[in-house]
Amino acid sequence: MKPLEHITEEIRSMSSRCRHYAMCKIDFLETGLCPPAKETPYVSFFPQGRMDICDALARGLIPVTKTLVEIISSCTLCGRCDKQCHFVTGMRPMAVMQALKAFVAAFEKDGGKIKIIPEDETLDALKHITGSKWATNDPAHLVTYSNDPFPLAKRQMPGYVVLPGSADELVEIVRYADQLDIPVMVRGNGGSVFGFVFTHGIVIDVNRMKHIELDHENWTAIIEPGVTSFELQKAVTEHGFRVNTAEPAATVCGNIVCTGLFSTWANAYGVGADHFVDMTFTDLHGEIFRLNDKNAPNAFGFEEAVLPSPGICTSARIRMHPVTDDEAGVLVPFTSLEQAVSFARDLSIRRIGLSVGILGGHYLSTFISPTAFLAEKTGNVFSDILDIRYMVCVIGDRYARQAIRQMVSCVIAADTFKMLMLGLPRLTGPEWMDIVKGLESDRPAYETVFSQEMLPVLETLLSPAPETLAGAVDEDLREFYTDLYSRPHMTDMVWLNMFRIVSARMSRHKHMFAFLVYVPLDRMDVIHKILASLEKIAQQHGIDHDFGFLTPLDFGKRGILEYDYYIDHTDSRESDKIRLAMADLEPLMDRLSAAHKGVKWLKYIFSQGCARKENFLYT
Amino acid sequence: MDFPNPSYVHIIPGDVNRSDLGLSPEEYLRLASGVDEIIHCASDTSFSEQKRDQVKKANVENLHHLLGFAAKSNCFCFHHISTAYVAGKRRGPCPEAPAETFEYFNVYEETKHRAEKTAANFCRQHGIQLNIYRPSVVYGHSRTGRTLRFNALYYPVKTLLFLKNLYYEDTLHKSGKNAKKMGITFDENGRAHLPIRIETVPESGINLIPVDYFTDAFSAVMQTQKNGGIYHLVSDKNTSIAELIDYSQRYFNISGMQAVCPENMHPGSKNHLELLFERCIKTYKPYMKDERIFENHSTRGVLNTHKISCPEFDYPMFARCMQYALAVNWGNN
Numbered sequence: 001m002k003p004l005e006h007i008t009e010e011i012r013s014m015s016s017r018c019r020h021y022a023m024c025k026i027d028f029l030e031t032g033l034c035p036p037a038k039e040t041p042y043v044s045f046f047p048q049g050r051m052d053i054c055d056a057l058a059r060g061l062i063p064v065t066k067t068l069v070e071i072i073s074s075c076t077l078c079g080r081c082d083k084q085c086h087f088v089t090g091m092r093p094m095a096v097m098q099a100l101k102a103f104v105a106a107f108e109k110d111g112g113k114i115k116i117i118p119e120d121e122t123l124d125a126l127k128h129i130t131g132s133k134w135a136t137n138d139p140a141h142l143v144t145y146s147n148d149p150f151p152l153a154k155r156q157m158p159g160y161v162v163l164p165g166s167a168d169e170l171v172e173i174v175r176y177a178d179q180l181d182i183p184v185m186v187r188g189n190g191g192s193v194f195g196f197v198f199t200h201g202i203v204i205d206v207n208r209m210k211h212i213e214l215d216h217e218n219w220t221a222i223i224e225p226g227v228t229s230f231e232l233q234k235a236v237t238e239h240g241f242r243v244n245t246a247e248p249a250a251t252v253c254g255n256i257v258c259t260g261l262f263s264t265w266a267n268a269y270g271v272g273a274d275h276f277v278d279m280t281f282t283d284l285h286g287e288i289f290r291l292n293d294k295n296a297p298n299a300f301g302f303e304e305a306v307l308p309s310p311g312i313c314t315s316a317r318i319r320m321h322p323v324t325d326d327e328a329g330v331l332v333p334f335t336s337l338e339q340a341v342s343f344a345r346d347l348s349i350r351r352i353g354l355s356v357g358i359l360g361g362h363y364l365s366t367f368i369s370p371t372a373f374l375a376e377k378t379g380n381v382f383s384d385i386l387d388i389r390y391m392v393c394v395i396g397d398r399y400a401r402q403a404i405r406q407m408v409s410c411v412i413a414a415d416t417f418k419m420l421m422l423g424l425p426r427l428t429g430p431e432w433m434d435i436v437k438g439l440e441s442d443r444p445a446y447e448t449v450f451s452q453e454m455l456p457v458l459e460t461l462l463s464p465a466p467e468t469l470a471g472a473v474d475e476d477l478r479e480f481y482t483d484l485y486s487r488p489h490m491t492d493m494v495w496l497n498m499f500r501i502v503s504a505r506m507s508r509h510k511h512m513f514a515f516l517v518y519v520p521l522d523r524m525d526v527i528h529k530i531l532a533s534l535e536k537i538a539q540q541h542g543i544d545h546d547f548g549f550l551t552p553l554d555f556g557k558r559g560i561l562e563y564d565y566y567i568d569h570t571d572s573r574e575s576d577k578i579r580l581a582m583a584d585l586e587p588l589m590d591r592l593s594a595a596h597k598g599v600k601w602l603k604y605i606f607s608q609g610c611a612r613k614e615n616f617l618y619t
Numbered sequence: 620m621d622f623p624n625p626s627y628v629h630i631i632p633g634d635v636n637r638s639d640l641g642l643s644p645e646e647y648l649r650l651a652s653g654v655d656e657i658i659h660c661a662s663d664t665s666f667s668e669q670k671r672d673q674v675k676k677a678n679v680e681n682l683h684h685l686l687g688f689a690a691k692s693n694c695f696c697f698h699h700i701s702t703a704y705v706a707g708k709r710r711g712p713c714p715e716a717p718a719e720t721f722e723y724f725n726v727y728e729e730t731k732h733r734a735e736k737t738a739a740n741f742c743r744q745h746g747i748q749l750n751i752y753r754p755s756v757v758y759g760h761s762r763t764g765r766t767l768r769f770n771a772l773y774y775p776v777k778t779l780l781f782l783k784n785l786y787y788e789d790t791l792h793k794s795g796k797n798a799k800k801m802g803i804t805f806d807e808n809g810r811a812h813l814p815i816r817i818e819t820v821p822e823s824g825i826n827l828i829p830v831d832y833f834t835d836a837f838s839a840v841m842q843t844q845k846n847g848g849i850y851h852l853v854s855d856k857n858t859s860i861a862e863l864i865d866y867s868q869r870y871f872n873i874s875g876m877q878a879v880c881p882e883n884m885h886p887g888s889k890n891h892l893e894l895l896f897e898r899c900i901k902t903y904k905p906y907m908k909d910e911r912i913f914e915n916h917s918t919r920g921v922l923n924t925h926k927i928s929c930p931e932f933d934y935p936m937f938a939r940c941m942q943y944a945l946a947v948n949w950g951n952n
């Protein structure tokens with residue numbers, strides 16, 4: 001068998017479907033990280049990078065180099081990536097890793113020729129700054145820093161990738177590049193998936209800069225730019241605090257600079273400049289400044305334009321928040337968006353609850369289902385049979401939960417949620433569905449199904465247990481899932497909201513192209529108009545689409561709305577659809593923004609994420 | 620209905636949701652010119668207030684489309700299938716006459732009542748005879764038990780059986796603690812003890828007719844009565860809740876259920892299972908205490924000459940219906 005024949009089309013296709021959400025870069029399932037990547041945190045050593053390498057090899061984009069062989073050979077076939085990736089995307093990348101190994105074995109057996117990549121002066125200089133291990137121009141590395149699923153940008157191979165170990169090294173790299181006029185691009189974990197982190201110059205990967213220091217008295221955590229949301233949240237929760245984080249694999253600094261970091265916790269903790277007390281940057285000439293310095297460039301202001309970021313953040317002092325020991329989550333189902341918005345807004349105005357988010361029925365079912373098949377079935381049951389079109393997910397203390405019970409007629413409490421999650425495969429049983437369908441009640445079916453009287457039936461019916469849930473996944477993964485879901489935090493809404501390890505599941509079937517818009521929460525007409533426009537354009541271009549979430553902000557005055565388009569990023573026809581859709585959408589969003597106070601499209605907030613929220617919410 | 624010669628039947632698919640009935644203008648005209656009687660039996664039988672718009676559309680708005688068609692055709696007699704329950708919230712005799720009521724137990728009753736009024740006004744204005752047929756609760760075929768729908772009579776029984784099976788499984792394969800919590804036990808013969816009291820009133824009962832009686836009665840009236848009228852296609856005898864409980868218990872090997880008067884059922888005294896069952900069958904609750912008595916003088920006159928009478932809803936009949944329901948897994952097979 002020829003070496004490349006080991007990479008079958010099926011294997012290549014799977015590897016090209018990696019979403020680049022970098023979930024394999026965090027130890028979110030406590031399996032431990034991919035062992036070689038832990039030692040050498042170039043993207044190329046992570047399962048994500050290995051997937052890219054596999055695709056690139058099959059397409060003849062990269063030669064076989066010593067580094068390539070080293071990367072592939074370092075895989076221990078431990079299987080951790082299979083578990084991590086399955087949890088998020090349903091894919092089983094072990095087959096890719098095996099194929100890569102078979103490729104190398106066949107290549108060596110065939111006496112294949114290893115290509116030598118010549119080093120140059122720039123590489124020498126970079127290695128001089130960081131140590132020889134941490135700068136490279138080898139295509140096996142470079143290719144894993146050359147693209148993401150963003151459909152509107154072409155692959156861009158960098159000249160060099162460098163992993164500084166400290167802020168000093170990072171600044172030195174920037175100064176060096178500035179002298180030679182080489183473009184630099186800083187990369188957190190590339191999870192923006194918006195074509196942002198690519199250059200033909202030098203990519204600075206901050207993954208070696210992961211120091212965290214807590215300043216308890218000042219309620220802050222001082223972090224380096226490689227610290228991810230997951231890692232920071234983990235570190236601060238160990239000391240009884242919480243930080244506001246969003247996607248777990250996103251670097252906190254990168255996320256703040258890039259989007260202003262919004263999440264359902266934004267209801268209580270805000271967005272943009274609300275997250276930090278101070279941030280240290282280097283500009284692209286290597287000039288260092290702190291945002292708190294009165295002479296620093298004003299990153300707190302906002303301008304409605306596509307602007308570059310203030311520079312590269314080398315450290316941030318992130319705000320920590322108190323946590324009470326009686327926090328728990330509740331879900332409040334609704335049949336219409338109006339009802340859900342009105343309720344969420346009311347909570348925000350009254351300051352009831354901390355994290356508040358309106359989720360579409362399908363969003364929730366996707367989050368709590370371990371497989372796409374179950375997610376789809378559950379989503380249909382939620383919306384078509386239980387009448388749940390929207391859920392407001394609230395995390396609050398006992399007083400908040402008491403208040404909520406008085407405000408609405410149906411609440412799915414934490415223990416019911418746990419029951420539902422662990423018994424999900426049995427929720428869709430036909431006899432039970434028949435009974436629910438026949439209820440013919442004057443009220444939505446969820447009110448009966450989640451009523452006090454019905455809970456004992458649900459419990460008996462669902463047989464909630466880790467084994468029940470694990471029954472939904474491939475047989476060889478059942479033991480792992482049983483063990484995983486035996487851990488209480490896996491069914492705890494508070495933990496799940498703080499660590500958000502399930503949110504990337506929304507892209508399980510296809511890559512998600514998210515539209516984010518700040519909206520005036522008291523203007524349901526405007527919200528409807530935006531949703532209707534997004535829906536109409538998606539329909540016109542034949543793009544899968546769905547409501548994502550809506551979170552109230554700043555005492556219910558504003559909200560942040562996510563609407564998702566779904567595309568197969570490996571299919572060029574889908575990219576064309578998005579391109580055409582964007583041509584319709586961009587002017588429309590600008591018009592809506594000009595016509596309605598409080599409407600701001602995230603496009604203009606990108607890279608202005610350090611701004612005070614008031615500067616874009618109320619201007 | 621048994622058609623003597625199927626070649627007389629032409630099926631033309633249409634859509635009553637649309638004012639043109641989903642037909643092309645030519646088809647519409649061709650059909651209209653060849654029609655002299657119309658039977659309108661399309662309706663939405665949902666009781667759910669949530670589906671009000673959908674039910675209203677099906678039962679009232681779509682009727683306009685058919686009536687419009689009737690007016691443009693040679694139709695001289697419009698046969699409108701209604702329900703005995705247009706009587707609404709009423710006790711005692713309900714005559715075969717326009718219903719005088721403003722209160723209903725659900726949106727189905729309300730919209731069917733409105734439909735009757737709509738049809739009556741329209742037909743009067745357009746000189747079309749209107750026959751209104753009011754069946755009571757229709758169940759399966761009296762000889763085979765065959766039916767297409769498993770709501771109404773079937774739903775509470777299906778719910779009971781679901782609960783029995785669910786807790787049997789719990790007892791047999793798990794600890795049985797959930798069954799115990801609900802007060803459900805099983806004896807050595809697998810008989811389930813379901814401690815459920817159902818509130819009813821002594822003189823009440825449900826009027827049940829088999830589908831074959833309905834079609835026979837309907838065609839007898841339709842073929843002989845062309846001058847307009849209202850016909851109750853009902854049983855002479857209501858079936859009491861106590862009888863239904865007895866049949867269900869016998870057929871499904873259950874004990875512990877009883878029909879009780881409201882005076883003997885204090886709200887605070889309801890057990891878990893009673894509250895649960897009540898929640899499941901809430902929609903049907905008014906029918907458990909149904910005191911409406913449907914008169915059927917006009918219909919009986921016609922049916923007597925055709926020797927058609929409504930079979931009794933006794934235990935063998937119940938058993939036949941349930942046997943069929945189980946054989947087709949309540950319509951899911």
Ligand SMILES: Cc1cc2nc3c(=O)[nH]c(=O)nc-3n(C[C@H](O)[C@H](O)[C@H](O)COP(=O)(O)OP(=O)(O)OC[C@H]3O[C@@H](n4cnc5c(N)ncnc54)[C@H](O)[C@@H]3O)c2cc1C
Pocket residue numbers: 021022185186187188189190191192193196197206225246247249250251252253254255256257258259260261262263309311312313314503504507
């Ligand atoms: C499934 C999914 C869900 C998401 N949900 C949310 C959400 O709810 N809320 C939200 O806020 N975002 C969300 N995002 C967007 C994403 O988390 C952010 O774009 C985040 O910035 C990604 O972090 P990263 O470290 O991977 O950044 P990268 O993608 O590496 O970088 C993003 C941008 O920030 C710049 N950057 C990175 N590090 C630094 C630094 N140290 N200094 C200056 N600039 C830097 C990069 O140059 C780039 O322009 C989501 C993304 C995905 C894939």
Ligand code: SF4
Pocket residue numbers: 033034035036046047050074075076077078079080081082094097
């Ligand atoms: S199997 Fe290989 S790529 Fe996957 S986690 Fe283990 S070492 Fe990493």
